[in-house]
Amino acid sequence: MKPLPKILIGILILFVFIYTGIPFEIENPAIESILRTLSFALIFYLLYIHFKQAKKFNNSGFRITAYTILGLLSFLFIIGAFWNDIWVFEKNERNTWYNLEVCTNQSGKKILRQIRETSGSIYDYRDRLVIYEFDKNNRISINTNVAFYKGPWTVVNEKNNKKQRVYSLD
Numbered sequence: 001m002k003p004l005p006k007i008l009i010g011i012l013i014l015f016v017f018i019y020t021g022i023p024f025e026i027e028n029p030a031i032e033s034i035l036r037t038l039s040f041a042l043i044f045y046l047l048y049i050h051f052k053q054a055k056k057f058n059n060s061g062f063r064i065t066a067y068t069i070l071g072l073l074s075f076l077f078i079i080g081a082f083w084n085d086i087w088v089f090e091k092n093e094r095n096t097w098y099n100l101e102v103c104t105n106q107s108g109k110k111i112l113r114q115i116r117e118t119s120g121s122i123y124d125y126r127d128r129l130v131i132y133e134f135d136k137n138n139r140i141s142i143n144t145n146v147a148f149y150k151g152p153w154t155v156v157n158e159k160n161n162k163k164q165r166v167y168s169l170d
Contacts, residue, residue, distance in 0.1 A: 003053040010050045020142040027137040
């Protein structure tokens with residue numbers, strides 16, 4: 001296979017990794033750090049393979065373009081590695097996501113609405129599709145868009161444990 005299709009497929013895979021996020025949510029900070037490090041090691045290995053493919057281009061314009069795109073992706077993943085605190089030695093409010101709501105639809109899809117304090121009064125929010133749940137605090141999940149899923153939904157508020165039935169999570 002020529003280098004261009006390999007690089008384009010690889011870039012598509014890397015964008016999927018950016019969109020889905022780190023799939024591990026583990027309560028033990030040491031185990032979570034190991035899994036995060038392995039996730040980023042896999043990504044940087046894929047980037048290394050793509051840089052080797054870019055080196056095979058005979059046309060210098062393609063090679064420079066490929067190096068530029070791969071360099072920008074590498075930069076994004078390096079920033080992501082620091083942003084996601086690869087080495088977490090203890091859980092605290094700045095590196096821990098907390099469940100606000102647990103949403104379940106009729107087909108059994110479970111989506112967690114989560115919050116994290118980023119800095120002072122600045123908060124991050126995300127929706128995670130649960131793929132596999134070991135227990136309440138340990139799971140494999142990915143970032144998702146709630147518009148992809150149909151209701152009605154049973155929403156459990158984690159603060160007061162109140163259940164509510166809604167037709168849309170938007």
